[in-house]
Amino acid sequence: MLTFGGRRCMGWGRTVGVRRLLGTAADTNWTKQWKAKCDGITGTVGSYEESASQLRDITKSRVIQFTDLRDSPERFFKAHRILADRSPELGPGFFIRYTVQNNLFGGTVLAVGGPEHLEQLEEIQDRGQLGCFALTERLAGVNSGLVVNTQVTWQAATGDFLLHTPNEGAEKNWISQGLVGDKAVVVADLLVSGSSYGPHAFLMDLREDGRLVEGVTLSDMGLKTMGNDLDNARIRFDNVRLPHSAMLNRFATVNPATNEYEKKQNAPTMAMIGQRLYSGRVAVAQAALAFRRRLFEMTHDYTDQKPCWSPAGQPALSTIPQLRALYQEADSRLDSMDRFAAQCETALSRYLVQEALPPDEVTTAIAVAKIKCVEDSIDACFQLKQEVGSYALMGGTGFDQMDFLQCCKFAEGDSRILMLKLARDCLRYYQKNGTTEKEDVDFLCQTITERMGKHLAANGGDKQAAFDAEAENVYMLANNIMTSTLGQVEESWRPEYDDKFHFGLSYGKSAM
Numbered sequence: 180m181l182t183f184g185g186r187r188c189m190g191w192g193r194t195v196g197v198r199r200l201l202g203t204a205a206d207t208n209w210t211k212q213w214k215a216k217c218d219g220i221t222g223t224v225g226s227y228e229e230s231a232s233q234l235r236d237i238t239k240s241r242v243i244q245f246t247d248l249r250d251s252p253e254r255f256f257k258a259h260r261i262l263a264d265r266s267p268e269l270g271p272g273f274f275i276r277y278t279v280q281n282n283l284f285g286g287t288v289l290a291v292g293g294p295e296h297l298e299q300l301e302e303i304q305d306r307g308q309l310g311c312f313a314l315t316e317r318l319a320g321v322n323s324g325l326v327v328n329t330q331v332t333w334q335a336a337t338g339d340f341l342l343h344t345p346n347e348g349a350e351k352n353w354i355s356q357g358l359v360g361d362k363a364v365v366v367a368d369l370l371v372s373g374s375s376y377g378p379h380a381f382l383m384d385l386r387e388d389g390r391l392v393e394g395v396t397l398s399d400m401g402l403k404t405m406g407n408d409l410d411n412a413r414i415r416f417d418n419v420r421l422p423h424s425a426m427l428n429r430f431a432t433v434n435p436a437t438n439e440y441e442k443k444q445n446a447p448t449m450a451m452i453g454q455r456l457y458s459g460r461v462a463v464a465q466a467a468l469a470f471r472r473r474l475f476e477m478t479h480d481y482t483d484q485k486p487c488w489s490p491a492g493q494p495a496l497s498t499i500p501q502l503r504a505l506y507q508e509a510d511s512r513l514d515s516m517d518r519f520a521a522q523c524e525t526a527l528s529r530y531l532v533q534e535a536l537p538p539d540e541v542t543t544a545i546a547v548a549k550i551k552c553v554e555d556s557i558d559a560c561f562q563l564k565q566e567v568g569s570y571a572l573m574g575g576t577g578f579d580q581m582d583f584l585q586c587c588k589f590a591e592g593d594s595r596i597l598m599l600k601l602a603r604d605c606l607r608y609y610q611k612n613g614t615t616e617k618e619d620v621d622f623l624c625q626t627i628t629e630r631m632g633k634h635l636a637a638n639g640g641d642k643q644a645a646f647d648a649e650a651e652n653v654y655m656l657a658n659n660i661m662t663s664t665l666g667q668v669e670e671s672w673r674p675e676y677d678d679k680f681h682f683g684l685s686y687g688k689s690a691m
Contacts, residue, residue, distance in 0.1 A: 222269035239307030245285035263469035267577030272409035283312035318348035357412025464552035598657035
């Protein structure tokens, strides 16, 4: 057990080997079926409709079910890893399509929907229908954090809702699977009797009998540098009527008899929607590692067979000192990241099964995993690219799909945004308690606090400007926090004692 900031962090025991052993022993047949489905996916398609058709077939087959996220999270994450193994061949398109369908869309309905919505989810599965997750807006991209300006207003006179995009900035943007989707989970600011109750989720039809519902306008985001087997839409709503039943109402509803907003449970609706960001971050972290692992395997196979000239013969390219050293170092780093991501998966899975919010130390660790697994994979793959010459320029080598990692970088919370949140939470904790019990972290917190005080005195009290002026130190603080978190895992884990694999670190509520 570890402590941080004076708090004991419990419940993090995790056996990486046991996870994989149990998965293999219990789900051998399922694994074969899912791998067969993944092997049948084609990345090069004539249109994104063809790619969508492949996912419709997979959805209808029920080899993967929406409820796996709650009932079998180990299978949910394993399915993502197996699919990501093909990412150096397929690119990012189908992986994104898949995780939008099963995590963001289906998972949100699962998290905040009532019994009637869960029944609808079963019908969607049986019909092989596709859904999208309409959260991101034009003026709230990956570097803006969570901002929702789309409005949904309760209409007391008619007993329904009116969904509306008030301006261009509130248009839903980069909505994956939006052009082919049958359904959508739309996140909008709920207005009841003139009062705003913040972002809430609604399950709506995008199409009826194959036609867009009245008031919905879709536009294509355009040609991308890669991943064009995935459709990305901009969506505008012009006074679209939604029935009362559209509101995902597990935690809150509007009472049609009183026309009043009512909370059903204490958990905030947006926090439960945020569960999908946590599960998504774990899945994306593991996907980045899967891409990296497969790229190194493919490249290693090539360099083992590639002869080089030498006065003493023709040694394989793999034996060149710098490449051999890179392979060894990269393997060690990958093992470390894999253990860390596995720990996060297990910790989160406990709360997914319980349908409960994870504690702060879990969500903080997940943010660290998302950042470090992706960034370290980008670094390792780029280093590999520099060492294999013109081979890295050839199509079909996996290097042509390296922007898969770029997609991982900004998916489910951009790395920079998550780093800023880690640093802000740490500063607040330090300023409240006077110490984090980590000398290097305390030093940076003290430095930033003192320097911000000077900036505030000089700029008339502009807190944001003062914080921005310390950007270099803020990111250094975030890096120290991440290094500390990873270090605790490495120090506590022993291969012969997997159940001693622990970590804990938290300064406050984790970013969504």
